[in-house]
Amino acid sequence: MRERAPILEVRQLKTHIKTANGIVKAVDGVDFTIYEGETVGIVGESGCGKSMTSLSVMGLLPKPMAYIESGHIHFAGRDLTQLSEKEMRKLRGNDISMIFQEPMTSLNPVFTIGQQLSEPLKQHTRLNKKEIRNAVISMLQSVGIPRAEQIIDEYPHQLSGGMRQRVMISLAMLCQPKLLIADEPTTALDVTIQAQILELMKAIKATTNMAMMLITHDLGVVAEMCDRVMVMYAGQVVESADVRTIFNRPTHPYTQGLLASMPTANERKGELSSIPGSVPRPDEIPPGCAFAPRCSIATDRCRQERPVLQAYENQWTRCWHPISKPSEVTHAT
Amino acid sequence: MLDYLIKRTVQVLVVLFLALTTVFFIIRLSGDPTALFLPPDAPREQLEEFRKALGFDRPLYVQYTEFMTNAVQGDFGNSLRTREDALQTVLNRIPATFQLAFTALGLSLLIAIPIGINSAYKRNTLFDQTGVAFTVLGQALPSFWLGLILIYVFAVQFKWLPTGGGGSMIHLILPALTLAAYSVARFARFTRSTMLDVLRKDYIRTAKASGIPMYKILSVYALKNTLIPIITLVALDLGVLLGGAVIVEVVFAWPGLGRLLMQSLLNRDFPVVMAGVFLIAFIYSVINFVVDVLYAYVNPQIRYK
Numbered sequence: 001m002r003e004r005a006p007i008l009e010v011r012q013l014k015t016h017i018k019t020a021n022g023i024v025k026a027v028d029g030v031d032f033t034i035y036e037g038e039t040v041g042i043v044g045e046s047g048c049g050k051s052m053t054s055l056s057v058m059g060l061l062p063k064p065m066a067y068i069e070s071g072h073i074h075f076a077g078r079d080l081t082q083l084s085e086k087e088m089r090k091l092r093g094n095d096i097s098m099i100f101q102e103p104m105t106s107l108n109p110v111f112t113i114g115q116q117l118s119e120p121l122k123q124h125t126r127l128n129k130k131e132i133r134n135a136v137i138s139m140l141q142s143v144g145i146p147r148a149e150q151i152i153d154e155y156p157h158q159l160s161g162g163m164r165q166r167v168m169i170s171l172a173m174l175c176q177p178k179l180l181i182a183d184e185p186t187t188a189l190d191v192t193i194q195a196q197i198l199e200l201m202k203a204i205k206a207t208t209n210m211a212m213m214l215i216t217h218d219l220g221v222v223a224e225m226c227d228r229v230m231v232m233y234a235g236q237v238v239e240s241a242d243v244r245t246i247f248n249r250p251t252h253p254y255t256q257g258l259l260a261s262m263p264t265a266n267e268r269k270g271e272l273s274s275i276p277g278s279v280p281r282p283d284e285i286p287p288g289c290a291f292a293p294r295c296s297i298a299t300d301r302c303r304q305e306r307p308v309l310q311a312y313e314n315q316w317t318r319c320w321h322p323i324s325k326p327s328e329v330t331h332a333t
Numbered sequence: 334m335l336d337y338l339i340k341r342t343v344q345v346l347v348v349l350f351l352a353l354t355t356v357f358f359i360i361r362l363s364g365d366p367t368a369l370f371l372p373p374d375a376p377r378e379q380l381e382e383f384r385k386a387l388g389f390d391r392p393l394y395v396q397y398t399e400f401m402t403n404a405v406q407g408d409f410g411n412s413l414r415t416r417e418d419a420l421q422t423v424l425n426r427i428p429a430t431f432q433l434a435f436t437a438l439g440l441s442l443l444i445a446i447p448i449g450i451n452s453a454y455k456r457n458t459l460f461d462q463t464g465v466a467f468t469v470l471g472q473a474l475p476s477f478w479l480g481l482i483l484i485y486v487f488a489v490q491f492k493w494l495p496t497g498g499g500g501s502m503i504h505l506i507l508p509a510l511t512l513a514a515y516s517v518a519r520f521a522r523f524t525r526s527t528m529l530d531v532l533r534k535d536y537i538r539t540a541k542a543s544g545i546p547m548y549k550i551l552s553v554y555a556l557k558n559t560l561i562p563i564i565t566l567v568a569l570d571l572g573v574l575l576g577g578a579v580i581v582e583v584v585f586a587w588p589g590l591g592r593l594l595m596q597s598l599l600n601r602d603f604p605v606v607m608a609g610v611f612l613i614a615f616i617y618s619v620i621n622f623v624v625d626v627l628y629a630y631v632n633p634q635i636r637y638k
Contacts, residue, residue: 060541093544100542105535109634110557120543155633171543 006074007178007211008034008057013071015049015056017282018064024282026052026066028235031309034179039205039212041226041243043219043258047279049235050215054181057213058098059088076178093120097172101184103164107156113140114152117171124175139170143200162193166200173204183215198224219262223247231255234280234290241315251315251322253295289320297321341625345618352614353404356607357397365389366413366601387413400607409611410604412597419604423590423612429499430589433582434574436505437512438567445517449524450551450559453532456525464521472518480511480584497586508585512578516570520563527562531555561632568624572617 015027027049034040042050055061057073059080073080075096080088092098097120100106108116117136121127127135133152140148143166156164165185172180182201186194198221205212214225222229222243230240231254239252250256257275277294280286289307292298301320309318367384384390388399403410409419448468452461487507488496498504531537532555540554541547579591586592590609597605 058542060538089544089546091544092542098542100535100539102535106539108536108540108554108558110561110632111554116539119540119545123544123546157634168539171539 004035006033007036009074011072014069015052016069017066021283025235030237032230034211036211037209039214039226041222041229042215043222044232045279048232050232051183054183054215094124094175095177096179097177098181099168099172099185101187103161103168106168109156112153112155113167120174139174143170161189165197179211181213234285238318245315249324251317252319254291341622348618349614356610369601409608412605413602414600419608422605423608426590426593433508433578433589436509437574440509441513441516441520445520446524449521450528452525453528454551468518468521471514476511477580477584479514483507499588508581508587512581523566527559531558564624564627568620571620576613
C-alpha cells in the first residue's frame with residue numbers, strides 16, 4: 001500500500017481561531033499523509049481538532065475567525081493553502097468532497113433532492129440537463145436508494161435519516177473525487193443504519209481508487225473501515241500507526257484509554273471504563289504533555305516538557321513513557 | 334384543504350364582525366354628525382328634524398341592529414355628504430390606494446433585500462454598518478416629515494416632480510418613496526438577521542463543499558430559506574401600507590382610500606367610514622390568507638395535504 005502515490009500531504013498545519021479570550025490553537029502542528037486508495041481514520045474526543053483539520057483541508061474554515069496560521073496542505077501536487085478561493089471552489093465537490101455528521105440538517109429543506117444533487121455537476125462538468133438528471137438518478141441508485149426516479153423530485157424532509165445520509169454520500173461521490181473526507185458520517189444514525197452506511201462506503205471504496213479521511217470518535221468504525229489511524233489530542237497527533245498495531249499494541253496512554261472505554265458486546269460484568277477528566281480547553285493546555293493531567297502514569301517530566309512525536313518502526317507516538325514499548329526509536333521529529 | 338378553507342372563511346367573518354362592531358360604537362362616541370351638516374345658526378327644530386330623518390335619534394342598539402342587517406346585505410347606506418352609495422364611494426378609491434401600496438411595497442423589497450443580503454454576507458464591514466445606519470434612519474423619520482422634505486426638495490426647489498395629486502406615474506414617485514422608507518428599514522434589517530441565521534446552517538456548508546459559488550449560494554440557496562419569514566413580514570406590512578398610507582395620502586393629496594377615510598372621519602360621514610373600515614378589514618384578511626398559501630408554496634415542509 002505504501003508504494004502508492006500520496007494524494008494528500010499535510011505538513012505542520014497550524015489552524016488558529018480568534019476568540020474573545022485570545023487566539024486558540026485548534027490545530028497545532030499536524031503532519032500526516034494519505035495515499036491513493038487508502039482510508040485513514042482520525043480519532044479523538046470532541047474538541048481535539050479533528051473537524052478543524054478537515055475544514056482546513058476543504059478550505060471551509062469559518063472565516064475570518066478561523067484561519068491557517070502556517071503549514072502546507074499538498075493535494076495532488078498543489079499547495080491548497082496557496083490557492084485562491086476560486087481555485088479552491090473548483091476542487092471542492094469535484095476532486096475533494098466531504099460528508100458531514102448531520103444528515104438531517106445538511107440538506108437544504110426548500111430544494112428537491114434532484115435540484116441539490118444537480119448543482120455540483122452543473123459547476124464541475126459540461127453535461128446538459130438531461131444527462132445531469134440521468135447521472136443523478138444512477139448515482140442515487142448506486143448508493144442503494146430505491147425509487148430514485150421519484151426521490152429526485154422529493155424534498156429532504158420526506159426521507160429518513162439513513163436515506164438522507166445516502167443522498168449526502170451520493171452528493172459527495174457525483175464527480176468521482178480523489179479524496180473523500182467523512183466527518184462522523186454515522187454518528188447521528190441508528191446503529192443498524194450505521195452498519196448499512198459503513199457497508200455502502202466500503203463498497204464504494206472497493207470499486208474506486210478514492211482515498212478517504214474518516215473522522216470519528218467511534219473506534220468500532222475505525223476497526224471496520226480504516227487502513228491507518230491517527231489519534232489526535234488537543235490539536236496534535238499523539239499516535240499514528242496502521243489499524244492492527246493501534247488495536248493490538250497501543251503505545252500512548254490516551255490511545256489505550258480510548259480502547260479501554262470501548263464497550264464490548266459480550267461483557268456485562270464491570271463498569272464501563274472511562275478516561276478521567278476532559279480534553280483541556282485550547283486556552284488551558286498545560287506546558288508539558290497536554291494529556292498529562294489525565295494520565296495515570298504521568299511523571300514530572302511529562303508535566304514540564306512537551307513530548308515529541310517519535311517513531312518506533314511504523315508507529316508514531318507522542319509520549320515520554322510509551323506503554324508496550326516496541327524495540328527502539330527509529331527517528332523523531 | 335376544504336377543512337382549511339372553511340376554517341379560514343369563518344375566521345375572516347369573525348374578524349369582519351368584530352371590526353365593524355368596535356368601530357361602530359367607537360365612532361358614535363365622537364358625537365352627532367348632524368350639527369356639521371347644517372349652518373351654525375340653524376334653529377333647534379330643524380336640527381331635530383334632520384337628526385330624525387337620519388335616524389340618529391333612536392337608541393344605539395337599534396341603530397346597530399339596523400346597520401348590521403343592512404351591512405350583511407352589502408348596504409352601508411349613502412354618504413351623508415355626497416348622498417352617493419358609501420360602499421361604492423370607497424370602492425372607487427381602491428385602485429389608487431392599491432397602486433400606491435404595491436408600488437411602495439415593491440420598491441422597498443427591491444431596495445431592502447439586496448441590502449439585507451449583502452449586509453449579512455459582509456457583516457461588520459463598512460457596507461454593513463452604513464446599510465444599518467441608513468435603514469435605522471429610514472425607520473426613524475416620520476413619514477409626514479419625510480414627505481414634506483421630499484416635496485420641498487423635488488417639487489418646490491428643483492420642480493422635477495408635482496407636489497401632489499394623482500393620476501400618473503409621475504405623481505406616484507414621491508408618495509411611494511415616502512411610504513417605502515419605513516418598510517425598507519424593516520425589511521432590510523429582517524433580511525440581514527434571517528440571512529445571517531441561514532448562512533450558519535449546515536446545508537450552506539454542504540453547498541460550499543459542493544463547490545457552488547458564493548453569489549449563487551446567496552441568491553438562490555440561502556435566499557429561498559430567508560424568504561419564508563420575510564413573507565409573513567410583508568403581509569403584516571402590506572396591511573400597514575394599505576391602512577397606514579393615510580398620512581402619506583393626505584400629505585401628497587393622493588386620491589386614495591386613506592385620504593377619503595380621513596376626510597370622512599373629520600366630517601363624521603359615518604356610512605363612508607364604516608364602509609371603509611369594512612373594506613380594509615376584508616382586504617387585510619384576504620392578504621393574510623394569500624400569504625399563508627404562499628408560505629406553503631415556498632416551504633414544502635408545511636404543504637397542506
